[in-house]
Amino acid sequence: MPILRAYLAPLGLFCVSSCLVACTTAHEPTPPKTALTSTPTVIEAVNTPAPMIPELLKEEFVQAQIKQGFTRTEVLTFLNKAKYNQGVIDAMTRPWEAKPWHVYYPIFLTEKRLNAGLAFWKKHEETIAKAAAKYQVDPQIIVAIIGIETFYGQYMGNYPVIDALYTLGFHYPPRATFFRKEFGELMALVKEEHLDINNLKGSYAGAMGYGQFIPSSYRHYAVDFDNSGSRNLLQSPEDAIGSVANYFHQHGWQANAPVALPLVNNSKTAPKAKVWAGEKLNYKVANILTPTLALADSRDIDISQKALLIELEQADHSDYWLGLNNFYVITRYNRSPLYSMAVYQFSQQLKEQHATQK
The missing domain is CATH 1.10.8.350 (Bacterial muramidase)
Known part of the structure; x- marks a missing residue:
């Protein structure tokens, strides 16, 4: 496979933000007798006349x-x-995925969710390790998915x-x-x-x-x-852990492989490559990286592997990332690139914090 030290950004031009995560549910557990402040939840059927089924x-x-x-x-x-x-x-x-990234992720990433994730990981350490080994899926991804989807069942x-x-x-x-x-x-x-x-x-x-x-x-x-x-899957966290791992395994997750890499756009114009919008992977790394759209850090990378271009809309500019196979696998769970980036970044935060607790 052709390997090259891909086009690299000069050192110091890019600073990776920490603690950036988002999810599909805006809700976090609410203390008793406290009203929800996020999007209201419809619990039972609304009393609206139902259209007739042909x-x-x-x-x-x-x-x-x-x-x-x-x-x-x-x-x-x-x-x-x-x-x-x-x-x-x-x-x-x-x-929620219709929001721009800079609005999307702060709604969902909180210290409370991170702490809940670390507690869930600690409580189910043996089960998570077993699922990760059996299905060859990185444990932090399993923990991140459950946290983003349901705040660990709450x-x-x-x-x-x-x-x-x-x-x-x-x-x-x-x-x-x-x-x-x-x-x-x-x-x-x-x-x-x-x-x-x-x-x-x-x-x-x-x-x-x-x-x-x-x-x-x-x-x-x-x-x-x-x-x-x-x-x-409704009452057994063990079944949920194994099932999430199996889902990722069946969709082609590669253990210990990179998920997404930050890029630097040294041009005043948007990249020539098309930003990914849910289609099958048509690009390779070589189709995305250019002298002006470069990896933010120095690494060897297989330029023949399939990849996609991610755009994250900030308040006054756009950030770009190179999504690899594992990023695409996350989109099989939810096709929004914002959701998938949220899962990835949250998983990295969980991984780092979990390592410090050992």
Whole structure:
């Protein structure tokens, strides 16, 4: 593989900021009797008249579920349990990832989250080490994901999952096909894992448990890591730890490999390479680095490996990073580059602080 000491920025031109992290949930645990100050959470279905489901669409769903082994009566009963929730639509249209980086990360990175992460790591040290070894995933990534998603199980979401997926699957045209499939996956998951559908809560997008798995991910990547006989991502942190590790393993995580590298743009204009926007990896490192867009620190790097260009919008300028394979793997969990950068930077903070406690 071609290796070169890639284009490097002169020393002193770049200072990496510390303690920068963000997440998809703005909420942190709130002391008793204290009102939430962040985005309000819709707990139950909003009393908004539900739009009618076209009979053809409803019948298509019924037939699809029958092909999966359910009876018509079972499918219709499941459908009838779901309620339309306008709050789900409202939440879907104001994602946190729509904010610029300099607004996004301070909302989520706090000393409280870091301390909670270190405490979680200490409490589950043996399980995290076991999962990291078995699935070849760096332990700090496992801890970071659970912390960003649910503040270590303290905020798993209060939307009825069946209502969230029903609402998005039948009343949110931009992604209705995807969420209708997840609604069907939920029906299968409830049967397989004996979940209580009447009390199953999660995010506005139907994600559940410590790691916020949507039903298809729960079915395909969850593992019984505590050997209890069930895959319980809602109550077992051990299962959650193993399942997050398995998810990253199955998506190609490379243990101890770099995730993202800071760049310096020595030009007054934007880089020529296209900033990554969710597509498959089409660029290689050699397509991104130039004499004016350089690595911030000196290192050897394989310029033939696939990579992506990340832009982080600051208040008065943009920072650029080189994302490598592991960064792309984080985007398989959540496709927002802001989310993925938040996970990475938080994981580095956790790693550094955890090392000092040994």
